[in-house]
Amino acid sequence: MGQTVKRVNNRSLTSIALVGAVAVSLAGCGADATSSDSSTSASTEGAELSGNLAGAGASSQEKAMNGWIATYTGVAPDVTVSYESIGSGGGREQFLSGGVQFAGSDAALKDDELESAVERCYGGEAIELPLYISPIAVVYNLPGVDAANLNMSAELIAKIFNGDITMWNDPAIAAENEGVELPDIDIIPVNRSDESGTTENFTEYLSAASNGAWTHEASGDWPISGTQSGAQTSGLIDTVTGAEGAIGYADASRAGDLGTVALKVGDEYVPFSAEAAAKVVDASPRTEDSTDKRLVVELDRTTTESGAYPLVLISYSIACSQYEDEADAANVKAFLSYVASAEGQDVVAAADVAGSAPISDDLRAEAQAAIDSISTVG
Amino acid sequence: MAVLSPTRADKQLNEREPDVKRNKGGIAGRIFQYLSVGAGLTILLTLAAVAVFLVVRAWPALTASPEELQEISWFSGSSLLGYVGPLIFGTLLASILALLIAVPLSMGIALFISHYAPRSLAQALGYVIDLLAAIPSVVYGLWGALWLAPTLDPIFQWMTDFLGFIPLFAGYQPPAKNVLTASVVLAVMILPIITAVAREVFLQTPRLHEEAALALGATRWEMVRTAVIPFGRSGVISASMLGLGRALGETMAVLMILSPGALYSFFLLKPGQHQTIAANIASKFPEASGLSVSALIATGLALFVITLAVNMFARWIISRRSEFSGAN
Numbered sequence: 001m002g003q004t005v006k007r008v009n010n011r012s013l014t015s016i017a018l019v020g021a022v023a024v025s026l027a028g029c030g031a032d033a034t035s036s037d038s039s040t041s042a043s044t045e046g047a048e049l050s051g052n053l054a055g056a057g058a059s060s061q062e063k064a065m066n067g068w069i070a071t072y073t074g075v076a077p078d079v080t081v082s083y084e085s086i087g088s089g090g091g092r093e094q095f096l097s098g099g100v101q102f103a104g105s106d107a108a109l110k111d112d113e114l115e116s117a118v119e120r121c122y123g124g125e126a127i128e129l130p131l132y133i134s135p136i137a138v139v140y141n142l143p144g145v146d147a148a149n150l151n152m153s154a155e156l157i158a159k160i161f162n163g164d165i166t167m168w169n170d171p172a173i174a175a176e177n178e179g180v181e182l183p184d185i186d187i188i189p190v191n192r193s194d195e196s197g198t199t200e201n202f203t204e205y206l207s208a209a210s211n212g213a214w215t216h217e218a219s220g221d222w223p224i225s226g227t228q229s230g231a232q233t234s235g236l237i238d239t240v241t242g243a244e245g246a247i248g249y250a251d252a253s254r255a256g257d258l259g260t261v262a263l264k265v266g267d268e269y270v271p272f273s274a275e276a277a278a279k280v281v282d283a284s285p286r287t288e289d290s291t292d293k294r295l296v297v298e299l300d301r302t303t304t305e306s307g308a309y310p311l312v313l314i315s316y317s318i319a320c321s322q323y324e325d326e327a328d329a330a331n332v333k334a335f336l337s338y339v340a341s342a343e344g345q346d347v348v349a350a351a352d353v354a355g356s357a358p359i360s361d362d363l364r365a366e367a368q369a370a371i372d373s374i375s376t377v378g
Numbered sequence: 379m380a381v382l383s384p385t386r387a388d389k390q391l392n393e394r395e396p397d398v399k400r401n402k403g404g405i406a407g408r409i410f411q412y413l414s415v416g417a418g419l420t421i422l423l424t425l426a427a428v429a430v431f432l433v434v435r436a437w438p439a440l441t442a443s444p445e446e447l448q449e450i451s452w453f454s455g456s457s458l459l460g461y462v463g464p465l466i467f468g469t470l471l472a473s474i475l476a477l478l479i480a481v482p483l484s485m486g487i488a489l490f491i492s493h494y495a496p497r498s499l500a501q502a503l504g505y506v507i508d509l510l511a512a513i514p515s516v517v518y519g520l521w522g523a524l525w526l527a528p529t530l531d532p533i534f535q536w537m538t539d540f541l542g543f544i545p546l547f548a549g550y551q552p553p554a555k556n557v558l559t560a561s562v563v564l565a566v567m568i569l570p571i572i573t574a575v576a577r578e579v580f581l582q583t584p585r586l587h588e589e590a591a592l593a594l595g596a597t598r599w600e601m602v603r604t605a606v607i608p609f610g611r612s613g614v615i616s617a618s619m620l621g622l623g624r625a626l627g628e629t630m631a632v633l634m635i636l637s638p639g640a641l642y643s644f645f646l647l648k649p650g651q652h653q654t655i656a657a658n659i660a661s662k663f664p665e666a667s668g669l670s671v672s673a674l675i676a677t678g679l680a681l682f683v684i685t686l687a688v689n690m691f692a693r694w695i696i697s698r699r700s701e702f703s704g705a706n
Binding site for chain 2: 059085086087089090093186188193194195219220221225226227228229230231235238239242243244246
């Protein structure tokens with residue numbers, strides 16, 4: 001008895017589910033018919049947007065994302081944007097598996113990830129935009145040195161962090177800083193103890209620009225053991241602040257009272273600034289496989305462009321060119337438009353938000369064109 | 379230690395069961411019995427659940443080949459054991475150093491409170507010690523990193539200048555983010571637990587033992603040495619193990635103070651030599667995914683086993699010593 005009743009119940013349940021599915025797909029078709037004009041108007045008028053928009057990825061972008069999310073409520077109050085900083089790799093993974101609508105990543109998608117992106121984007125392609133540019137400063141704690149910046153070439157920085165140069169009054173440092181009185185104290189190199197995009201970009205810069213003085217490969221983990229280190233940016237800054245003669249590298253916005261190094265670019269020395277950081281991105285070529293939707297920059301660490309600051313971290317916003325759900329497409333489009341806008345870039349450039357460098361107008365125009373191409377399937 | 383107590387409680391409950399029935403204690407008695415048996419079982423179930431969770435989640439890392447593990451970006455060493463080894467070493471080194479600092483100090487404080495201080499002072503001091511236990515570990519971490527490290531700096535500098543010929547103290551590099559600073563903070567953190575237990579044990583010394591010692595012409599110090607300390611020995615050991623348990627698992631304070639490294643090194647003043655398991659998990663977990671999560675949980679499993687072993691060892695010592703303690 002019981003079994004037959006159950007079976008009947010099961011059958012009726014499946015039929016209900018079937019009817020429901022048909023209804024949903026019908027509703028989807030109906031919505032599609034009008035989507036062509038409603039989605040464009042939605043992106044201009046944020047008040048019409050609603051729903052949830054989830055992102056995940058690089059922790060380097062976390063502060064900037066928090067800034068964008070907080071101010072975005074003024075643009076589209078009914079949209080709930082969330083960003084989980086689980087690391088670049090985790091973010092790309094979640095994005096490709098469809099867990100989140102967009103990802104933040106310090107690295108561009110790899111070839112096999114691009115392939116799975118086609119499936120994830122319903123036959124479309126991935127959009128990759130360098131919307132977060134953060135200059136990295138080489139900071140030092142030398143209260144006795146009154147020069148605005150110490151001048152250093154990448155080779156000199158590599159030797160200092162290698163341990164080849166151990167004293168601040170080493171002739172090699174003095175040669176690049178004429179007229180600066182350097183103290184007779186030990187150099188204490190400080191690195192990040194946790195895996196970090198800052199470390200990866202710093203070591204990449206050293207290995208590319210130091211004429212072979214840096215023998216390690218670029219990696220997110222510091223390659224040398226037995227060093228002073230600090231967890232997260234704040235831990236590193238605290239460690240550098242804690243000992244005279246210490247030198248480290250961190251988000252430029254967090255340098256505070258510490259001295260910062262002007263990097264040798266060509267024949268001149270360039271201290272970090274937002275404009276100089278944005279400039280190196282414009283001066284750098286795109287990777288060979290980049291398209292007008294995937295603006296992947298191959299940072300030219302050895303650039304000789306006047307006034308460019310090559311020690312920067314780029315973090316990409318990754319999204320789809322096509323979404324199945326109309327609300328998703330409209331939300332991603334509107335949010336990324338806001339992130340790429342002059343207003344959005346300026347919001348996070350404030351030192352107390354993320355201290356990033358706003359992207360140039362040219363890059364913004366390209367990014368906006370890519371964002372405008374986001375559509376729904378069909 | 380929690381492992382043994384519920385079983386003993388169960389046994390006692392079972393022995394008392396006939397009484398309850400004979401008394402016809404009624405529903406209230408029955409309910410109370412079930413509640414307390416249930417409460418005892420909860421501990422066992424929780425422990426089993428944690429163990430099962432650790433093994434299941436660590437399994438992919440435990441069975442992974444060394445090549446697969448090498449793909450984890452921060453992985454060092456040739457195998458999982460090679461990776462966990464220095465971490466276990468660092469954990470034990472930091473904790474044992476902390477015990478070496480904390481145990482003599484705690485015993486001194488406890489003896490002062492129980493046998494030397496005037497009653498009013500003893501009570502006030504007892505409150506202050508208990509208050510130390512209430513400070514959250516993240517506060518200890520901040521205190522250690524921002525205040526203690528700069529304060530220890532000239533001392534460590536002196537040690538490495540004048541005692542540097544002893545390898546232990548060679549090669550200090552400021553700021554003081556080394557394993558000794560971490561151990562000092564850990565020692566302060568476990569001080570209240572050890573002191574509180576030791577004080578209670580010392581207060582339990584039979585009055586007759588003390589008076590007998592004094593009657594034989596012992597000074598107060600000799601009385602403490604011959605009557606109080608032998609009586610309290612097993613209590614002090616179990617207190618130390620409680621403290622060791624906390625030191626082994628301490629995360630935030632170590633994370634904020636230590637410049638980590640993964641070496642088998644006895645250079646106590648050099649940075650970047652040691653790391654503890656708990657702090658390592660806390661620093662790596664936020665960005666971990668897939669196999670790296672399993673590898674971290676495997677290190678957590680190692681910590682779990684160590685803590686369990688330490689507690690069982692302490693139990694064993696106490697049970698061996700109990701007949702000499704002079705209790706009853």
